[in-house]
Amino acid sequence: NGKTLIEGKDRVFIKVVCDEETDVLLGAQLMCARATDLVSEFADAISNRLTAEQMRRVIRPHPTFTEAVTEALEDLEGQAIHAAPKRRLAK
Numbered sequence: 001n002g003k004t005l006i007e008g009k010d011r012v013f014i015k016v017v018c019d020e021e022t023d024v025l026l027g028a029q030l031m032c033a034r035a036t037d038l039v040s041e042f043a044d045a046i047s048n049r050l051t052a053e054q055m056r057r058v059i060r061p062h063p064t065f066t067e068a069v070t071e072a073l074e075d076l077e078g079q080a081i082h083a084a085p086k087r088r089l090a091k
Helices: 002-007 035-047 052-056 067-075
Strands: 013-018 025-031
Touching: 013 067, 025 035, 035 052, 035 067, 052 067
Parallel strands: none
Antiparallel strands: 013 025
């Protein structure tokens, strides 16, 4: 995301896991600068049984590290504009 580039940090990896039927957040994995700050947003969403869509609607300022949360949630729907392309496994 933009803040990561400005700060000269390493790339961001955030994986979000949701229930396939209800879209309720089940977990998240973060490997990025400020992960210790970002994880509380996911912990709060999981403990309150929020859906990915409810969490995605939160307005996050720009440029900030928290924008990566929005990107990860948008990536669930294939809508992230700053996400690396998905690799397809050979059959």
